[in-house]
Structure formats: C-alpha cells, structure tokens
Amino acid sequence: MSKLSEQDIEKRLLRFPDWEYYDDAIxxxxxxxxxxxxxxxxxxxxxxxxxxxxHPDWSNVYNVLTISLSTHSAHGVTxxxxxxxxxxxxxxxPEED
Structure with missing residues (x-):
C-alpha cells in the first residue's frame, strides 16, 4: 500500500471535518x-x-477518545x-457543543 500525497490527504479530509493531518497521520x-x-x-x-x-494509535481518558491513524509500513497515511x-x-x- 502506497503513502498518499499531502494534497490527496487534505482533499480527502474535506469529508472528515473532525480529523486533522499532521506528523504523517490523521x-x-x-x-x-x-x-x-x-x-x-x-x-x-x-x-x-x-x-x-x-489498528489505530489511540488513548482514552474518562470520556475522551483520541485516535491517530497511519500505516506504519508505508510511513504515512494510506x-x-x-x-x-x-x-x-x-x-x-461526537458530542455537539
């Protein structure tokens, strides 16, 4: 599986408003x-x-779930x-404010 370009990632993230791209992960x-x-x-x-x-890199503290996704074998997002x-x-x- 090949790593996506930063442009492609940013374009795809338009469908995922709760997600951000940084440090080679979403x-x-x-x-x-x-x-x-x-x-x-x-x-x-x-x-x-x-x-x-x-499998994600994720953590949970009480009621908050933090998730990071990347494909380690591709060294980035796929x-x-x-x-x-x-x-x-x-x-x-997600809970609405």
Whole structure:
C-alpha cells in the first residue's frame, strides 16, 4: 500500500471535518457523555480494526477518545487509514457543543 500525497490527504479530509493531518497521520478526538459510552465505542471500533487488519494509535481518558491513524509500513497515511476513519465515523457521533 502506497503513502498518499499531502494534497490527496487534505482533499480527502474535506469529508472528515473532525480529523486533522499532521506528523504523517490523521488525528481525531471524540468526546462522549461518560466513560461507559466511550469504552463502548472503542469496543465497536476494535471489531472494525480487526476486520480491516489495521489498528489505530489511540488513548482514552474518562470520556475522551483520541485516535491517530497511519500505516506504519508505508510511513504515512494510506487508503487503509481513510477506510478505518470512515468506519470510525459510522460508529462515533461526537458530542455537539
């Protein structure tokens, strides 16, 4: 799988307003009502990760989930990262301010 150009990444990110590109990865942060809801979303995302055989760098502090996606073998962002981002978006609905 080949690494996408920065231009291509920025263009694709127009479909993902909650995501940003920096440090050779796409990043997002999602806030939930409580820890249980956050952990539940992480569990559902884990099934998608296994199905795609692609796993995020992520962390959870109470009700906030922080995710970074990149394809380590390509040393940057690939189509696979956007496939996983799309799956994550279908699971996660960020809290509106």
């Amino acid at each position: 990043h997002a942060e999602f806030e939930f009502e409580n820890f249980k809801d956050c952990f539940s979303a992480m569990s559902r995302i884990a099934f998608e990760c296994e199905a795609l055989n692609h 189509d696979l990262d956007f496939k996983l981002a799309e799956a994550i978006e279908s699971i996660v609905e």
